[in-house]
Amino acid sequence: MSALPVLHERGQREVFCGLTGIMWLHRKIQDAFFLIVGSRTCAHLMQSAAGVMIFAEPRFATAIIEDRDLAGLADSNEELDRVVSDLVARRPEIKTLFLVGSCPSEVIKLDLGRAAARLSQRLNAVRVLAYSGSGIETTFTEGEDACLEALVPEMPTLATKTRPSLLVVGALPDVVEDQFARMFSALGIEDVGFLPARSVDALPPVGPDTRYLLAQPFLGRTAHALEERGARHLPATFPFGVEGTTSWLRAAADAFGVRSGRFDEVVGPPAKRATRAIAHYAELLEGKRVFFFPDSQLEIPIARFLTREMGVQLIEVGAPYIHRDHMARELALLPRDVTLSEGQDVERQLDRCRAAAPDIAVCGLGLANPLEVEGITTKWSIELVFTPLHGYEQAGDLAELFARPLNRRSRLEV
Numbered sequence: 001m002s003a004l005p006v007l008h009e010r011g012q013r014e015v016f017c018g019l020t021g022i023m024w025l026h027r028k029i030q031d032a033f034f035l036i037v038g039s040r041t042c043a044h045l046m047q048s049a050a051g052v053m054i055f056a057e058p059r060f061a062t063a064i065i066e067d068r069d070l071a072g073l074a075d076s077n078e079e080l081d082r083v084v085s086d087l088v089a090r091r092p093e094i095k096t097l098f099l100v101g102s103c104p105s106e107v108i109k110l111d112l113g114r115a116a117a118r119l120s121q122r123l124n125a126v127r128v129l130a131y132s133g134s135g136i137e138t139t140f141t142e143g144e145d146a147c148l149e150a151l152v153p154e155m156p157t158l159a160t161k162t163r164p165s166l167l168v169v170g171a172l173p174d175v176v177e178d179q180f181a182r183m184f185s186a187l188g189i190e191d192v193g194f195l196p197a198r199s200v201d202a203l204p205p206v207g208p209d210t211r212y213l214l215a216q217p218f219l220g221r222t223a224h225a226l227e228e229r230g231a232r233h234l235p236a237t238f239p240f241g242v243e244g245t246t247s248w249l250r251a252a253a254d255a256f257g258v259r260s261g262r263f264d265e266v267v268g269p270p271a272k273r274a275t276r277a278i279a280h281y282a283e284l285l286e287g288k289r290v291f292f293f294p295d296s297q298l299e300i301p302i303a304r305f306l307t308r309e310m311g312v313q314l315i316e317v318g319a320p321y322i323h324r325d326h327m328a329r330e331l332a333l334l335p336r337d338v339t340l341s342e343g344q345d346v347e348r349q350l351d352r353c354r355a356a357a358p359d360i361a362v363c364g365l366g367l368a369n370p371l372e373v374e375g376i377t378t379k380w381s382i383e384l385v386f387t388p389l390h391g392y393e394q395a396g397d398l399a400e401l402f403a404r405p406l407n408r409r410s411r412l413e414v
């Protein structure tokens with residue numbers, strides 16, 4: 001664990017809830033449907049977050065459960081069963097249905113785990129699972145953690161083998177998943193699975209011969225569930241930027257006995273291309289001062305990339321929570337003079353940001369407009385999740401994401 005002191009904050013937070021993860025999970029898991037059991041607020045959130053992306057019949061919806069007291073619970077369960085039955089009859093292509101919990105008290109009173117078991121039995125051909133995306137329990141990306149945790153018991157058991165298999169954990173855009181699959185294959189690691197898979201029916205097996213790499217830094221509960229099934233973690237930095245990607249691939253290569261000559265042969269050319277792609281942006285970003293508000297949980301790995309490969313000066317790196325084990329290698333690479341904060345007290349953090357007057361503040365949508373009005377250039381942290389940024393081929397896009405707001409501001413000032 002890094003010796004960096006951590007500023008712990010427990011005040012008001014300005015982060016999305018875990019429902020937001022449905023935005024990328026429903027695109028990744030192509031035979032699943034996400035039914036939010038929630039309120040009108042949840043429906044509005046999903047509508048505005050997804051508004052520009054709906055071009056076909058979406059694979060998520062909200063069952064609105066409101067204004068019930070305890071006496072109305074039986075009705076709520078009946079109503080939920082009716083909504084699910086109607087949905088499945090209308091959309092026969094649904095093979096897996098996630099009931100996603102939210103924070104209204106009417107929903108908290110419902111036992112969605114039991115409802116999922118009951119409906120799975122009743123519906124037969126549809127697997128019904130449940131997890132919580134409630135804003136009380138989850139921040140923005142923790143919804144993915146909760147969803148993947150719910151999938152782990154569904155993974156088949158890996159047969160005992162002479163050689164281990166590799167599991168990559170965390171939702172990646174298909175194009176990035178394909179790039180990594182090709183790279184592992186070129187390294188001679190053939191038995192590779194991804195969680196989540198594109199189809200719940202094709203979930204990879206797991207067992208004591210599984211070695212897993214985390215592709216995302218917000219999967220503590222999923223990792224725990226995998227360990228319970230015997231899988232073992234390969235500690236590494238996260239695959240952002242050239243350094244992070246190389247160290248991530250090396251962790252797998254070392255665990256699978258890949259010769260260092262072969263590693264260099266496979267990794268060398270794309271790593272060089274990525275170094276060239278980011279060099280152009282380093283000129284613009286070098287020396288710029290960046291302040292991270294806690295939001296996506298990607299803050300620490302991205303900050304490490306920015307400071308070590310782009311020459312950025314970090315002022316504060318805030319994260320909703322810090323998983324000490326998963327973050328150990330990232331924290332060891334951060335400069336000693338950075339303020340690392342965990343949790344949030346938004347007013348105090350805004351004061352620190354204003355006092356520091358950074359060149360870029362990375363923050364959630366709710367803070368971006370007020371900060372821009374005050375003359376502080378912002379980068380929406382939601383873009384870090386929605387843009388393909390992992391791996392060598394995307395390193396240039398990652399750098400460009402931070403160069404763009406500076407370019408925009410300088411054009412506005414001309």
Ligand code: SF4
Nearest residue numbers: 017042045102103135
């Ligand atoms: S789950 Fe809670 S925080 Fe999220 S939209 Fe619904 S009511 Fe709001």
